[in-house]
Amino acid sequence: MKIKLLTITCAALLITGCANTVKPMYEYENYSESFYAMKRESGAETEAEWLQSLELIIVKSEAKSVRVPPGVYANLGYLNLRSNNNEKAISYFELEKETYPESVLFMDRLINRVKTQS
Numbered sequence: 275m276k277i278k279l280l281t282i283t284c285a286a287l288l289i290t291g292c293a294n295t296v297k298p299m300y301e302y303e304n305y306s307e308s309f310y311a312m313k314r315e316s317g318a319e320t321e322a323e324w325l326q327s328l329e330l331i332i333v334k335s336e337a338k339s340v341r342v343p344p345g346v347y348a349n350l351g352y353l354n355l356r357s358n359n360n361e362k363a364i365s366y367f368e369l370e371k372e373t374y375p376e377s378v379l380f381m382d383r384l385i386n387r388v389k390t391q392s
Contacts, residue, residue: 344373368381
């Protein structure tokens with residue numbers, strides 16, 4: 275009887291122990307691959323692909339109710355800044371600040387620099 279109970283208990287622990295019940299903290303999608311591709315083959319096409327990748331990360335993060343990974347909003351702001359879309363860049367820098375308060379000093383510096391150059 276004890277062996278049967280021990281066997282059932284071990285089987286139940288193995289089954290539940292293997293289940294992934296931890297929700298991921300972030301949704302990175304293909305962030306690393308798209309960033310590497312942009313750096314390897316710099317150009318308007320790979321930059322546009324990286325921009326789409328970052329936007330997809332935001333969409334999927336919202337769909338899964340997880341926070342957007344650190345730096346995604348800042349990178350989108352940077353890409354918009356490069357294409358002279360200063361207002362959109364500032365809005366992404368503001369989103370980075372809201373999501374990650376530890377970035378406030380850096381984001382404020384970027385925002386001030388954009389505003390003074392406009």
